[in-house]
Amino acid sequence: MGLPSLNDVIVAIATPPGRGAVGIVRVSGMGSLELVSRLWVGKNPHKLGGGRFTFGKVRDPASGEILDEALLLVFRKPHSYTGQDSAEVHTHGSPAVLRRVVQMLLEQGARLAQPGEFTLRAYLNGKMDLAQAEAVLSLVEAESDAARRQALRGLSAELSRKIEQLSERLFDLLAHIQAWLDYPEEGVEPARVQETLGPVLEEIRRLLATASAGRIAQKGARIALVGAPNAGKSSLLNALLGYQRAIVTPIPGTTRDYLEAPLELAGVPIVAIDTAGIRPTDDIVERSGVEHALRIAQEADLVLYLADQSQPRPTPPNLPWERTIQVATKADLPPAWHDPAFLRVSSQTGQGLDELRQAIHARLLGQAPQGEVWVSNERHVEALRRAEAHLKEALEAPDDLAGLSLEAALGALGEILGKDVPEEVIERVFRNFCVGK
Ligand SMILES: Nc1nc2c(ncn2[C@@H]2O[C@H](COP(=O)(O)OP(=O)(O)O)[C@@H](O)[C@H]2O)c(=O)[nH]1
Numbered sequence: 001m002g003l004p005s006l007n008d009v010i011v012a013i014a015t016p017p018g019r020g021a022v023g024i025v026r027v028s029g030m031g032s033l034e035l036v037s038r039l040w041v042g043k044n045p046h047k048l049g050g051g052r053f054t055f056g057k058v059r060d061p062a063s064g065e066i067l068d069e070a071l072l073l074v075f076r077k078p079h080s081y082t083g084q085d086s087a088e089v090h091t092h093g094s095p096a097v098l099r100r101v102v103q104m105l106l107e108q109g110a111r112l113a114q115p116g117e118f119t120l121r122a123y124l125n126g127k128m129d130l131a132q133a134e135a136v137l138s139l140v141e142a143e144s145d146a147a148r149r150q151a152l153r154g155l156s157a158e159l160s161r162k163i164e165q166l167s168e169r170l171f172d173l174l175a176h177i178q179a180w181l182d183y184p185e186e187g188v189e190p191a192r193v194q195e196t197l198g199p200v201l202e203e204i205r206r207l208l209a210t211a212s213a214g215r216i217a218q219k220g221a222r223i224a225l226v227g228a229p230n231a232g233k234s235s236l237l238n239a240l241l242g243y244q245r246a247i248v249t250p251i252p253g254t255t256r257d258y259l260e261a262p263l264e265l266a267g268v269p270i271v272a273i274d275t276a277g278i279r280p281t282d283d284i285v286e287r288s289g290v291e292h293a294l295r296i297a298q299e300a301d302l303v304l305y306l307a308d309q310s311q312p313r314p315t316p317p318n319l320p321w322e323r324t325i326q327v328a329t330k331a332d333l334p335p336a337w338h339d340p341a342f343l344r345v346s347s348q349t350g351q352g353l354d355e356l357r358q359a360i361h362a363r364l365l366g367q368a369p370q371g372e373v374w375v376s377n378e379r380h381v382e383a384l385r386r387a388e389a390h391l392k393e394a395l396e397a398p399d400d401l402a403g404l405s406l407e408a409a410l411g412a413l414g415e416i417l418g419k420d421v422p423e424e425v426i427e428r429v430f431r432n433f434c435v436g437k
Pocket residue numbers: 227228229230231232233234235236247248249250251252253254255277329330331332333345346347348349
């Protein structure tokens with residue numbers, strides 16, 4: 001299919017579908033001010049300074065009919081989002097008005113923008129690199145504070161700068177190896193492959209270690225509450241939520257199905273899943289619930305295993321222990337056993353709940369340093385993994401061959417920024433955008 005042309009004027013409604021207080025139509029490309037001026041009654045857009053608003057009316061150039069009162073915002077290249085002459089028409093947020101404005105611009109020679117095409121133009125015109133363009137999408141999609149914060153980091157090129165710095169160090173090393181190979185008689189010192197690669201590799205691994213937190217910040221996490229019947233799972237869910245979501249009874253086996261409840265914990269969107277109590281049973285409905293609970297636990301990002309510390313200690317089920325927090329419940333009652341590996345919590349008094357929230361937060365986002373950029377984009381993670389593998393190769397290769405692996409690693413890092421990436425990759429990135437962004 002190929003990437004769309006940069007040379008025509010594109011137009012799209014930039015605000016979400018439906019009615020709103022204000023609706024925005026966006027135009028970008030060479031000649032966009034000319035097109036807009038044909039339907040603008042008011043100050044001549046050509047005479048308007050970049051970044052300035054003017055108040056006027058939108059008129060159908062064919063019939064002369066006035067459609068709405070509006071604001072016009074003009075940007076001049078290269079000082080615009082896309083790097084081209086651009087304009088925004090802010091009308092009242094009526095779908096009928098917005099559609100007509102777009103229609104009239106199409107009649108004047110613009111074409112409908114494809115999804116993400118404004119941001120694509122920004123990338124192709126060098127206003128941002130590919131990682132920043134992806135951060136734009138992450139920011140638009142961000143539903144939690146953590147995701148929003150990380151997207152902004154990407155947008156302001158924190159990740160890009162880090163990747164550029166690493167690439168530069170590799171590039172210097174590569175140049176050195178080449179000089180040493182090509183001009184042996186010049187007395188070029190042997191390249192210090194180990195000394196340079198070690199720290200770069202470490203840095204890449206540090207970035208990769210943030211991937212799980214990055215993904216969770218962006219997409220959220222699923223936390224399963226499991227344990228024997230009457231362990232206090234539903235009570236704990238309600239305590240974490242702050243309202244009565246799940247039925248609590250003293251009768252074991254009340255929750256036979258599972259239920260999901262959304263909550264936000266330390267800026268991360270969480271889905272907490274209350275499951276059927278795990279015990280051997282002949283009841284067919286309950287047994288199915290038990291099997292389901294174990295499967296949910298295997299698939300969850302984090303498991304809370306609950307055991308009632310006021311009762312004899314239960315035999316633990318088969319759980320993914322490396323992502324499980326053990327919780328001793330009903331801490332307000334006298335203990336029948338004690339194990340320091342368990343967090344003692346009472347849903348009734350609230351004892352231990354803050355510690356539990358902190359433990360959950362630490363498990364979900366723990367490896368990722370706050371105040372630093374996290375890698376949340378799957379494409380970036382994959383490229384970093386390849387760079388890591390090539391650098392490992394380079395470390396193990398004799399110095400005269402290390403250059404090849406270095407080049408491959410540099411290629412992988414460059415892809416993150418969109419350097420020398422095939423058009424298909426670019427198309428795939430922008431396909432997920434909405435029209436008008
Ligand atoms: N004293 C005390 N009782 C609790 C606590 N949490 C739950 N219970 C009681 O234990 C019983 C089972 O609780 P529930 O949340 O339904 O357990 P589930 O079967 O694991 O969902 C109910 O009678 C609850 O009132 C707690 O922290 N302290």
